Amino acid sequence: MDFAYSFDCRACEECGGKCCVGESGYIFTSIAELEKMADFLGMEFNQFTQTYVKKVGYKFSLIEKSYQEGFACIFFDEVQKNCSIYPVRPKQCRDFPFWEIFKEREHLDYLLKECKGIQLERKE
Numbered sequence: 001m002d003f004a005y006s007f008d009c010r011a012c013e014e015c016g017g018k019c020c021v022g023e024s025g026y027i028f029t030s031i032a033e034l035e036k037m038a039d040f041l042g043m044e045f046n047q048f049t050q051t052y053v054k055k056v057g058y059k060f061s062l063i064e065k066s067y068q069e070g071f072a073c074i075f076f077d078e079v080q081k082n083c084s085i086y087p088v089r090p091k092q093c094r095d096f097p098f099w100e101i102f103k104e105r106e107h108l109d110y111l112l113k114e115c116k117g118i119q120l121e122r123k124e
């Protein structure tokens with residue numbers, strides 16, 4: 001896997017959903033995932049995409065909402081402080097924090113500050 005860290009998901013319980021809030025960004029997703037999300041919410045696909053999805057070039061992203069000083073994913077539950085569509089969240093969210101970008105030291109430093117679940121692997 002060649003990431004310099006491991007991840008303890010128990011940290012998510014106390015974190016308040018930092019990976020779903022903060023600066024504006026994209027939550028990329030696929031048509032197959034959007035179909036699952038629409039089903040999960042009991043919505044028609046077209047109604048769902050018109051309400052919650054934006055096109056970014058040839059890709060699709062979930063939209064954001066204003067939250068505190070910045071933004072949150074539209075599906076971030078502000079009361080529970082977690083994902084309201086967790087069982088059908090996009091692959092991008094399921095893969096976090098194992099994103100290619102975090103193989104770069106500069107981005108890894110940012111991740112270490114933001115995510116309590118990251119544990120650097122000890123080099124023997």
Ligand code: SF4
Binds near residue numbers: 019076082090
């Ligand atoms: S879909 Fe869920 S896990 Fe992904 S950013 Fe939105 S609230 Fe967070």
